[in-house]
Amino acid sequence: MPEGDTIRTAANRVGGALVGREIESIETPHPRFGKDGWAEKLAGRKVRAVDAHGKHLLIRFEGGLTIHSHLRMTGAWGVYPRGKRWHRGPHSAWLVIRTPEHDVVQFKGPVLELMPDGRTRSDPRIAQLGPDVLADTFDDAAFLRRVRIDDPTRTLGDALLDQRIVAGIGNIWKAEGCFRAAIDPWRRLRDVSDEEALSIIHAVRPPMFESVANGFPKSESLLIYGRAGTPCPRCQTKIRARGQGDDNRTTYWCPGCQR
Numbered sequence: 083m084p085e086g087d088t089i090r091t092a093a094n095r096v097g098g099a100l101v102g103r104e105i106e107s108i109e110t111p112h113p114r115f116g117k118d119g120w121a122e123k124l125a126g127r128k129v130r131a132v133d134a135h136g137k138h139l140l141i142r143f144e145g146g147l148t149i150h151s152h153l154r155m156t157g158a159w160g161v162y163p164r165g166k167r168w169h170r171g172p173h174s175a176w177l178v179i180r181t182p183e184h185d186v187v188q189f190k191g192p193v194l195e196l197m198p199d200g201r202t203r204s205d206p207r208i209a210q211l212g213p214d215v216l217a218d219t220f221d222d223a224a225f226l227r228r229v230r231i232d233d234p235t236r237t238l239g240d241a242l243l244d245q246r247i248v249a250g251i252g253n254i255w256k257a258e259g260c261f262r263a264a265i266d267p268w269r270r271l272r273d274v275s276d277e278e279a280l281s282i283i284h285a286v287r288p289p290m291f292e293s294v295a296n297g298f299p300k301s302e303s304l305l306i307y308g309r310a311g312t313p314c315p316r317c318q319t320k321i322r323a324r325g326q327g328d329d330n331r332t333t334y335w336c337p338g339c340q341r
């Protein structure tokens with residue numbers, strides 16, 4: 083599943099290809115968009131900006147219209163020089179924006195909609211997002227407020243995936259952040275101090291920024307994610323994995339050194 087850093091990287095690439103460029107065509111090949119008329123509505127408008135908010139990507143056109151995308155588990159963005167082969171088949175392309183130099187393609191991202199700018203501020207899926215983990219300065223106070231109004235019996239690992247508490251952390255960085263901060267993701271929120279909760283965020287930001295700059299890390303450079311049954315790199319205890327929270331997302335942790 084794409085995490086905030088992956089979407090930030092995609093926004094940088096999509097923005098590089100689209101902002102201020104001549105748009106030759108906009109197509110929505112998937113039948114569900116059949117009569118929506120995006121090409122007509124967006125004709126002649128340039129892209130002013132491409133933003134990432136948590137895992138949401140927003141392509142902002144002149145004249146107050148924005149394409150909102152969320153990839154969930156299945157989607158991907160691709161940016162290709164014109165004439166280059168795409169990494170997924172054209173049948174899975176749901177949005178294709180062409181400039182003289184590039185094809186910008188969204189593949190199978192379940193949330194894909196055209197909306198007025200105003201709605202991007204009022205839409206609860208965006209308006210209710212917690213502070214962005216990749217903000218230049220992370221809003222510690224807003225994060226802690228959101229942690230403290232949540233169910234105090236909720237487990238920490240589950241809460242960190244809730245985009246209303248902090249936007250942009252997915253399952254991989256949740257596990258890596260708890261490990262780097264040496265905090266057990268199974269602790270209940272009521273048993274986690276403010277300092278401990280913040281230490282996870284501040285442990286996970288540097289590798290996420292590194293990922294935006296240089297690409298998502300290869301699986302072998304992750305410290306704990308995907309390593310169940312192997313020795314912990316810090317204390318050699320065997321790493322464990324188990325589904326957590328309502329969505330049963332697998333969490334990885336070391337019972338030896340994460341307290």
Ligand SMILES: [Zn+2]
Nearest residue numbers: 314317336339
């Ligand atoms: Zn350990």
